[in-house]
Amino acid sequence: MFYLRRLLKGMTPLQIDGYRFHHVPSTFNSAHVSAFLDGSVSFPTLDAAEQGRGVYLLGQSVLKFNRVKHWKVRLRKHLGLPGQRGHYCLINELVNLSRPELAGLAPSLQGFGWKSGGLLQDVYLLVEYFEGAETLDDILIQHPGKAEQVLEDVLLLFRRMLSQGFVHMDPHPKNIMRMPDGGLKFIDFECCAFGVEDLPATLGFLLGYFYHYWFQRFLCLDRYNHVCLSFMQRHYPDQLGDKFWQIYSRFRDEKVSRKTRYAMLTSAKACSTFLKGCPPPVQVDRPNVLRQPPLHLLRPASKGYNSAL
Ligand SMILES: Nc1ncnc2c1ncn2[C@@H]1O[C@H](COP(=O)(O)OP(=O)(O)OP(=O)(O)O)[C@@H](O)[C@H]1O
Numbered sequence: 085m086f087y088l089r090r091l092l093k094g095m096t097p098l099q100i101d102g103y104r105f106h107h108v109p110s111t112f113n114s115a116h117v118s119a120f121l122d123g124s125v126s127f128p129t130l131d132a133a134e135q136g137r138g139v140y141l142l143g144q145s146v147l148k149f150n151r152v153k154h155w156k157v158r159l160r161k162h163l164g165l166p167g168q169r170g171h172y173c174l175i176n177e178l179v180n181l182s183r184p185e186l187a188g189l190a191p192s193l194q195g196f197g198w199k200s201g202g203l204l205q206d207v208y209l210l211v212e213y214f215e216g217a218e219t220l221d222d223i224l225i226q227h228p229g230k231a232e233q234v235l236e237d238v239l240l241l242f243r244r245m246l247s248q249g250f251v252h253m254d255p256h257p258k259n260i261m262r263m264p265d266g267g268l269k270f271i272d273f274e275c276c277a278f279g280v281e282d283l284p285a286t287l288g289f290l291l292g293y294f295y296h297y298w299f300q301r302f303l304c305l306d307r308y309n310h311v312c313l314s315f316m317q318r319h320y321p322d323q324l325g326d327k328f329w330q331i332y333s334r335f336r337d338e339k340v341s342r343k344t345r346y347a348m349l350t351s352a353k354a355c356s357t358f359l360k361g362c363p364p365p366v367q368v369d370r371p372n373v374l375r376q377p378p379l380h381l382l383r384p385a386s387k388g389y390n391s392a393l
């Protein structure tokens with residue numbers, strides 16, 4: 085647990101009943117947290133709660149709860165052993181939210197806590213609640229006609245993210261929120277990479293993944309390709325080579341596991357292995373070059389959505 089205390093050294097320690105918290109005093113409401121933990125107040129959920137995990141609204145804070153079940157995972161997390169990078173967990177989210185690269189694009193960190201005694205099991209992360217914000221998913225369900233405008237805004241958000249030096253690895257419409265002033269921000273930082281190792285590969289991932297999870301519900305493939313191509317021509321004309329198109333096509337059309345995603349974005353060797361599994365350059369649906377691609381490459385927008393998790 086020493087590694088956790090090191091991570092939390094900028095925050096103020098606080099004991100709440102049998103729990104150990106570290107918090108930012110000006111933002112943290114300990115009465116709410118205490119009422120949540122002892123169950124005396126039932127706070128609204130922000131997402132369907134599942135066994136062992138949940139997202140709750142506590143006043144001006146979002147509380148994310150996660151129960152680590154398996155003893156081996158508990159031991160790893162307790163000791164801070166390597167091998168957890170790229171996994172979805174609240175400790176990774178805490179680490180990511182502490183990074184300066186996220187400035188202006190993420191909720192601020194308010195606190196982190198766990199149940200005292202024994203191996204680490206129940207963990208709690210508190211972050212700023214974006215009052216009046218809506219997820220892009222909600223906006224698109226209500227206003228499907230705004231899909232192209234939303235996509236253009238998201239692509240600019242990706243550009244800003246890359247210029248700040250990080251990559252959100254699960255950038256789908258429920259993990260991006262529109263603020264009341266119109267600006268976009270990310271939430272859900274459980275899986276993130278810092279430093280952009282390979283720009284065409286990263287752009288291929290972002291633009292392809294966003295279609296697969298799950299902008300395809302809102303915009304047909306031809307229009308999606310068109311908007312992405314205009315964006316690339318305007319902002320990254322030098323990156324429009326085979327590598328970008330191959331990686332874009334694979335992420336756009338296939339499910340790629342989070343482990344593979346993490347590896348290809350953080351290791352040059354894994355990226356080159358990933359590239360070998362992509363469609364060859366001549367088969368890639370490249371709207372600026374292949375004016376009339378073979379019919380089997382002109383896939384219609386699929387209706388279903390299969391979770392990547
Ligand atoms: N900072 C925030 N401000 C406002 N609403 C938020 C915030 N964080 C989360 N939410 C709401 O709660 C939902 C779930 O949050 P989040 O994606 O962080 O949880 P999760 O359990 O990691 O989700 P997932 O199902 O993607 O794994 C979001 O889609 C959003 O509606």
Ligand SMILES: [Mg+2]
Nearest residue numbers: 258259271272
């Ligand atoms: Mg989420």
